[in-house]
Amino acid sequence: MSDVGICALLCGGFVGTIFLWRKERTFALLCMKDIEKAWECGPEHLDRNDPSTFRRRLISFVGSTAVSWLLLEYLLFKEARDKTSVGPSAVIHFLFCQEGNVLRALHVTVSTALATLALFSGTLLEKGIALFQQDADEIFLRDNVICPTGEEIFFRALLLQILLQRRSVTSSIVISSVLFAVSHTHHIFPSVAWEYRYIMGNNEPQPRKKLVCWRRAAKKLPGLYLCTFACGLLTGYCYVVVGKRNLPSTIVTHALCNFIGPPTFDFLQEQTWLKRLVYGGAYCGGIAGWYIITSTVARRST
Template sequence: MASDTEVTLFECSSYFRSIFSCFLLSVAYVGSLYVWGKHLARDHPTTIKKRCASVMLVSLLSPILLYALSTNADTSQSTSHSLWSYLGVRSEGILAAVFIPLLLTMVLFLGPLSMLKYEDLVDALPILGEKSIWKDEVIQTFWLRNYVVGPLTEEVVFRACMLPLLVPCMSYTKAIFICPLFFGVAHIHHVIERLRQGNHKPVHIWFSAIFQFSYTSVFGAYSAFIFLRTGHIIGPIICHTFCNFMGFPEFGTVLRYPPLRRLVVSILYIIGLIGFIYLLFPLTEPSWYSNNVYPW
């Protein structure tokens, strides 16, 4: 699987083959979280370290499936690219891919960013706080999972490996909305752990799971859009890390602000949403990223 090997995406004989391949990747990713047993909570440092190792291994092996379903191609064919290119690992347009999608995402989060406090930054990114914080194993593993391993492995498996399997069988639009379903469903496994703990009522657990499925699917669609528009995986990874840091917008907190601040933050929410919609396609113009892998 050398980097200079030219391949074409597999010939799509049916939607089933494409969907089933993505299903296998999803099962492998989620299944790897449970190979270590269930004697410790998911947020225990030991559990986090083991699960990080598991999903890293899955993310390293997943491209093999993509390669197995591709075909060797004549390098003179304009539609052929290296496997790395299909995975979004390219040098052309890399600087734009690093910064512009993040800037676009920050525009969407203009309102939440205006609510951010220094304490929030220190809690989420210990590197900005005291060096002694890094000695806390819980902080170390939480940071590793949420801001490094999680975004990296999820984007590799659920975007870089799945979208090349889907796009030969359907339009980009369909692939963008179907791919996140695997990503959203993959988060449902948290229900099992929370039900086993018995700390919350099942109805609350399922409501939370449905809510999480909804917003992770929306983010997954956005991430898939960024991947196909830019032809790079680095943009989705960085945006994923940023969104993990920001979390879901706390609309309820805005209502508790004094009238003037509430008005200002609300306006910033609206400006951010309108700006995001207006800039979505201009800031993801494929030519800016030298994207000839997934032509629009």
């Protein structure tokens, strides 16, 4: 089996642990068979922030991350030339401590975080204080700590460890980013149920409700794919090119992406040219700042 096939199977297993839960599996099947019954399942299926859903998915995610860590331990230990210097954890030794150079690892992490903040300077300027109006503590912890950590361990550290054995840096980053984007497809199930609620609530005359619900839900996927694919490219580049397999810097970058969110470009609708100029300058200056910082770090890492 090819490396891409192996990564695809691993990706399916990583996401598929959600559906080991009977409630999750039943809800997905009902969405495909009987949307009305799926909608009647209750908020624990429709809202990922529901406490019961949060607990189920947290258990699945932590379990998948732990298995990914163990696989990564095996691959990195197998790769090590001097196995005696690795210590109790190859992941900690190679990906967190940069083979014992803790100060360098810390420098790369801080520099990458600053580069990411620079990249999103336009978005930060547009959103302003609204960014800090966050959800409950457990939701914030999930979106900005747990998910970035687990996803970067799997999609960047593990998958790129496999892909880079046979492929170029560019193709490896692109493939892992595609898999990262596609892995979010499971969000379509609650979206289908919400579309059904919208149709019924507005008394829309839809003779083929099931098809219409799926079509509307599917139209939301390209935007989700685009954002997650772009995040994958950014973190993959930081992991391989900038940090030379520095996992903390990649996790921080991912966390900042989740916290800040995608750019809105609302400034394009501003009526005054001065505001458009200021916001446009912030976006362009942010891109330039990100490039300068990351290229400098990458040169020093070689």
